[in-house]
Amino acid sequence: MKYAFIEAHREEFLVRPMCRVLGVSHSGYYDWRTRPSSRRQQRREALCEAIQEVFRRFKAIYGSPRVWAELCERGVKCCRNTVAKLMKAMALRSRVKRRFKPMTTDSRHTHEVAGNHLARQFERSTPNEAWAADITYIPTEEGWLYLAAIQELHSRRIVGWSMADHLRAELATQALEMAIATRHDKPLAGLLHHSDRGVQYASDAYQRLLANHGIVCSMSRKGDCWDNATIESFFATLKTELVNHETYATRSEARGSIFQYIEGFYNRTRKHSTLGYVSPVEFENMVL
Numbered sequence: 001m002k003y004a005f006i007e008a009h010r011e012e013f014l015v016r017p018m019c020r021v022l023g024v025s026h027s028g029y030y031d032w033r034t035r036p037s038s039r040r041q042q043r044r045e046a047l048c049e050a051i052q053e054v055f056r057r058f059k060a061i062y063g064s065p066r067v068w069a070e071l072c073e074r075g076v077k078c079c080r081n082t083v084a085k086l087m088k089a090m091a092l093r094s095r096v097k098r099r100f101k102p103m104t105t106d107s108r109h110t111h112e113v114a115g116n117h118l119a120r121q122f123e124r125s126t127p128n129e130a131w132a133a134d135i136t137y138i139p140t141e142e143g144w145l146y147l148a149a150i151q152e153l154h155s156r157r158i159v160g161w162s163m164a165d166h167l168r169a170e171l172a173t174q175a176l177e178m179a180i181a182t183r184h185d186k187p188l189a190g191l192l193h194h195s196d197r198g199v200q201y202a203s204d205a206y207q208r209l210l211a212n213h214g215i216v217c218s219m220s221r222k223g224d225c226w227d228n229a230t231i232e233s234f235f236a237t238l239k240t241e242l243v244n245h246e247t248y249a250t251r252s253e254a255r256g257s258i259f260q261y262i263e264g265f266y267n268r269t270r271k272h273s274t275l276g277y278v279s280p281v282e283f284e285n286m287v288l
Contacts (some may be wrong), residue, residue: 002022002023002024002032003020003028003032003186004025004044004045004048004089004090005018005079005089005090005091006022006024006029007033008019008048008052008090009091014043015029017145019244021192027174028161029148029181030178034197038108042235044086047071047076047078047082047086048090048119049146050071050074050076051067051071051083051086051087051092052080052090052092053088054067054070054071055067055087055092058070059095060092060093060094060095061095061241061270062271063087063093064083064084064087064095065080065084065256065273066270066271066273067083067087068080068083068084069202069271069277070271071083076116078149078231079278092262095240095241095244095245096278099277105176111199111202111203111204111207111281112121112202113197113202113219114217114218114219115218116132116218116219116220116221116227117192117193117216117217117218118192118193118218118227119133120132120192120226120229120263122229122230123153124153124154125154126154127152127155127186127284127287128152128154128183128186128187128191129153129154129191129195130153130154130191130192130193130194131149131150131151131152131153131159131191131192131193131230132150132151132153132194132195132230133148133149133151133172133175133176133193133194133195133201133231134148134149134151134195134196134228134231134232134235135147135148135149135167135172135198135200136149136170136235136238136239137162138243138248138254138258140178140248140249140250140251140253140254140267141247141249142249142250142251143165143251144165145163145164145165145248145251146163146164146165146166146167146171147161147162147163147235147254147258148161148162148163148171148172148174148175148195148200149161149175149231149235149262150175150176150178150179150231150236151230151231151234152179152183152280153230153274154287155248155280155281155283155284155287156230156234156272156274156275156280156283157279157280157284158234158262158267159178159182159183159266160175160176160177160178160179160182160267161175161178161200161262162178162182163173163251163254163255163258165251167201169199169200169203169205169206170204170205171200172195172198172200172201172206173203173205173206174220175198175208176193176230177209180209180213187217188213188214189213189214189215190214190215191213191215191216192213192215192216192218192221193210193216193217193218194218194220195217195218195219195220195228195229196217196219196220196225196227197220197222201217201219202219237266238258238262238266240265241256242257242261243258266279266280267279267280268280268281268282269282
């Protein structure tokens with residue numbers, strides 16, 4: 001495995017220092033390199049190449065479980081633990097990074113607050129039983145860009161979203177309007193809409209739009225982000241896999257990048273662990 005690591009990184013680093021760090025001789029490495037490979041070693045090398053190709057294809061976003069799922073989908077026979085071990089040996093790690101988080105929830109208002117009817121029941125057996133909504137921030141060199149999103153809990157698909165340079169109620173309302181338009185072919189009456197207690201969601205305009213479509217309002221308990229864990233998880237994924245690795249010069253640039261991530265990748269391509277490693281759109285197509 002050490003020799004394989006050296007071979008995989010010989011274009012980036014000098015061989016002798018790598019051998020010294022890994023505690024092997026350079027002569028042993030060169031002997032290994034010229035030695036005819038066994039069938040087992042050939043299979044392992046082919047698997048390593050396939051792993052690296054998937055890892056690069058998804059821009060270092062996928063960890064070993066999703067790399068394994070993608071390989072299985074491509075017809076590559078492999079063990080999940082083997083993929084994890086090989087990725088560790090090749091120093092292939094998925095992206096992880098955090099940044100400062102500004103406050104996006106303002107619950108200091110006089111609007112009526114709904115009860116927590118969702119009660120953390122995130123697993124839903126049929127489409128359009130429940131939606132989760134929230135707002136997050138995107139840093140740009142022009143200032144913050146705010147993203148409001150609505151997630152359908154059965155498939156985890158982002159069915160509505162909106163971006164703006166402000167936190168006024170219309171930011172959230174536009175996301176809700178998109179979600180309603182996206183799901184216009186399915187009955188909305190009785191659907192449960194869950195959010196935090198922010199002024200955007202408690203506003204008259206937002207509540208009126210919910211009521212006009214027979215959608216039931218549910219809100220988290222004060223200061224408890226776990227009551228809206230699925231949409232919080234989506235935002236964390238968005239930032240871990242995309243935003244924290246970008247430097248956006250303008251809000252317009254950020255908008256295009258986030259649009260592509262949501263509609264081009266997250267909804268249609270990214271494998272979701274709670275869905276059995278298929279994308280939200282694939283999952284919806286499977287249950288129709």
